[in-house]
Amino acid sequence: MGIRIGLIFNRYRSDGGTERITSSVFDALAEDNVEWVVLTRRWGGVLPPNVRVIECRPFAIGRRWRLRSFIRSLERHLRTLSVDFVQSQVHLPQVDIFRADGGVHAEWLTQRRRAAAPLARWWRRFGGYHRDKLRMEEQMYASARLKAVICNSQMVLEDIERRFPDCRAKLRVIENGIDVAHFKRDARAQEIGRQTRAQLGISANAPVFLCVGSGFERKGVKTAIAALAKMPPQAHLIIVGRDSRTAHYRRAARRHRVEDRTHFMGSRDDVRPYFWAADALVHPALYEAFGIVIAEAMASGIPVIASTRTGAARAMVRGGETGQLFDSLDVNGFARAMRAIAERDVDACLKSRMACEAVAQDYSVERMRRELLEFYDGFR
Template identity: 60%
Template structure:
């Protein structure tokens, strides 16, 4: 099978990209070849993956998106594929992989923090209007056969915003290499070494935040919650954002600049998980949140928002963490303090519960589910 995969840009440190690479590797043994059409490629050079660059000259996000789509359409006429699987809203898609959820729902959630003139300008601006128009057009297309949803939350969002969509919605869970994230004694030492490098006491409560695009992933809530949690707590921030200076200023304004550690994006997030007592993820809207699964595979409880697909599926008991509204600073602060106050027996029970929750999410299960999905296409 030869699948044309439309992917806007492929970064090696992105969660969606990591799961896509897992899918490539899982299906490589089953004679599935991929032609990746993207603006740029940060993935590996592997057999069975062909990269076609679609990056015409453009200025501004809306023009860039339009130019990319035109470039994809031109290349799709040239290359031969059995199916077009898109992660960009194009009417030529046979399969759409909704790894980012529903853009209409993201806009709805963003209105909660984007009020006044700034919010209005963003909403009426060309980029988001274009994306919403493309999304509506794709879901109305007769060509679209199937939508791969990465969580039940995303499936429900699409059904709510696009009730006339005739494509079949499939929920296919992500899979990861669980052993890659497992916290052994030797790996726990890596976490302790990272604490030493950052000047964090070994007995201090540490919370890790992982995610680029700080507004969407709720970093402001995490920083404000840290300021209200136990005074010795630290927050390790792993990710990138063009407005990083504003978040540094927020930590300074709250009087906690030495307790918030900005680490930039990392290709390997594991040491930052092994150094932590819990993951904090107050996302405004997160279709799945691969780091939720990675953290629980590392034995970490998760404090996440109620609009995070993986957390809704995995955090179903208090020992595994807790769920809060993305803007509920007091709720996140209370949860951070509660995790710090656990005794050793409770910590051990939480680690075991989190590892057990992550255990079914294997690459083999994802591979089986994907093969069954592709075999069912007509």
């Protein structure tokens, strides 16, 4: 195919969902002669052979200064960058393609305000950092250079259409894909799941719910903990991911008197043992453009209880056997769904597993690869 793509990425962390998808895109297109030149603040992962990284790390203190310094550094590099076209996951008017992996920033702020204290709502509305981000978003969507926007879910496409209707013709949905077989719940996986439970002191018959993702505010961990408190005392919640305010969420578990049933595992390179140990994924995200953990959970054979503002869940949850959707702040709704999962019999569990695995087949890396190749070939 012979394409050289400039990719602008804010910061690469190996444990992030967006980063895992980016890596899978690199791998999926590696044999199709697609070369990437990545401009980023920091690269923290393994460097594939078809990827060259340019780190843009000007000195800065504070996130607003850091953002502005990063943008100025990007603009300098873009003036001399030799690529076929520039794709960005950062809002910039100097790009040809925008990949909206984070959805719409204005929509994220709207959803975030619903769960915030009054002072935090005021600060996020009038603080300089978010004003800069909103201005950048508006300038990019108004840019004459912008030719296409890759939306990773139908939900994101609809959010962009609603806020930036002039861009409707530029929008294309290409949903993320995973290595479905990597998460298959075979006999070995089931044994690993049992061992994981045992390591955490959880009995084989106890209902186990799982939250996966860093940035606990966005992922709705507060709602998950509150819902656990409404469950029978044998139920457990495993939380995989990192957050600078983890101590705050540990205190929340203590306030709800579920600290002995809430397991904070930190960041993990391999989350499969926790999927295989769990009965369901709980994902009350305030706003999640896609949510790769939804696809990973279903490939692992477990249903998903998620928010209505999670793109992948809206596409993949297709009836009670695959999960349920609620408002991200509906603690009672999440608790009811979790209780229903805990009360299933063996036949219901088997039907749910088969339904989830069937849905996951539509979200393979190979399907994503085909759609991306078609898109890039047509874009040229």
